[in-house]
Amino acid sequence: MGNIPLYQHIVIALKTKIESGELKIGDKLPTEAEISKKYNVSRITSKRALTELENANLIYRVQGKGSFVNSVLPANRSLDKASKEILLILPFTHNPGLGDYEKGINEYLAGTEYTLNIQSNTIVGQGKLLQAALQSSNSGIIFYPVSSISDLGILYQCHLSQFPFITMDKGVEGIPFLSVVSDNFDGAYQATKHLIENNHKKIAFISSLKVEYSSSIRERYFGYLKALFDYDLIDQSVNDVTERYLKHDDDNGREYYIRFIQTILEQGITGIVTENDIIAIEIIQIAKELGLSVPDDFSIVGFDNIHLASFVEPKLTTISQDFGTMGYRAAQSLIQLIEKPHEQSMENVVVPVKLIERQTVRRL
Incomplete structure (x- = not known):
């Protein structure tokens, strides 16, 4: 996946401070040496970042004295001057298996005049990236939120300004952005049903976040509950376990x-539906270290079908999301929103998922 060069992270961070007013006209910027130390980069990288800011007319440099915020800053974003560039904001720089988002977006953009710019919030932070994007000349944004409840203030500003904006993977709480998501509810329903059809009666769900933090996790949790309800397998003791472990907030993940x-072994739970493949794989590895066997001691189903899912031993049964189609549909919806805002349907896009059967579910 197209990682952002280190100097661009620094450019974004300093640009955000300038455009937000944290750095005012005439203020002196950190020196190349100070930037190198703060961001743990070479002097060449810090020098290039300052050169980029100078080329953008955001700063001016005085030999022997340093760099200063310019008195003539670029004007705020104007729709009629917007570039033909789409901004994709991601919460990661590299995540094996999720690169098809970018591939799908570029496949659609190939038939248009638009190009793709990718930025991640791993250094600068989601809120600052969004603030800078709102003042940019980008034509629109495809946004992969950290959660459904983060940075609501700046996101609502994006909504009020009618900035062409599509969310991907999950929605934003209370703000009616168009979204492109997987059918998370059906995916978890399929995962739970698969365990039930293999005679598992006690099935737990585990998540890395509370369900209210993420619309995608919430839909997966509800899909799991609906399958248990449909097959009359609601069990209060299992519910208690799921509620206890519904949020991973322990500093020591292994413990x-x-x-x-x-806990699941003590409670006689034989099946687990996980929020994602990473959790499932970590549980499998720790089970091995404890002298346990998957699926002999318990069965587990993941969600995402990342590349690693087919290489771990045993190979992970999981729910496959079509990341390429999600990216394609997100780009398609955004370009329609940009070019024909009054004709754009307000219906969200839900992309189907499918169960991938491998080796981590045992028939009882």
Whole structure:
């Protein structure tokens, strides 16, 4: 996935401070040496970042004295002057298996005049990236939120300014952005049903976040509950376990998962539906270290079908999301929103998922 060069992270951070007023006209910027130390980069990288800011007319440089915020700053974003560039904001720089988002977006953009710019919030932070984007000349934004409840203030400003904006993977609480998501509800329903059809009666759900933090996690949790309800397998003791471990907030992840594994074994739980593949794979690895076997001691189903899911031992049964189609549909919806805002349907896009059967579910 197209990682952002280190100097661009620095450019974004300093640009955000300038455009927000944290750095005012005439203020002196950090020196190349100070930037190198703060961001742990070479002097060449810090020098290039300052050169980029100078080329953008955001700063001016005085030999022997340093760099200063310019008195003539670029004007705020104007729709009629917007570039033909789409901004994709991601919460990660590289995530194996999710690169098809970018591939799908570029496949659609190939038939248009638009190009793709990718930025991640791993250094600068989501809120600052959004603030800078709102003042930019980008034609529109495809946004992968950290959660459904983060940075609501700046996101609502994007909504009020009618900035062409599409969310991907999850929605934003209370703000009617168009979204492109997987069918998370059906995916978790399929995962739970698969365990039930293999005679599992006690099935737990585990998540890395509370369900209210993410619309996608919430839909997966509800899909899991609906399958248990439909097959009359609601069990209060299992519910108690799921509620206890619905949020991963322990600083020591290993100890957290050890306690979870011990709890499900004590409660006679034989099946687990996980929020994502990363959690499932970590549980499998820790189970091995404890002398346990998947699926002999318990069965588990992941969600995402990342590349690693087919290489771990045992190979992970999981729900496959079509990341390429999600990216394609997000780009398609955004370009329609940009070019024909009054004709754009306000219906969100839900992309189907499918169960991938491998080796981590045992028939009882």
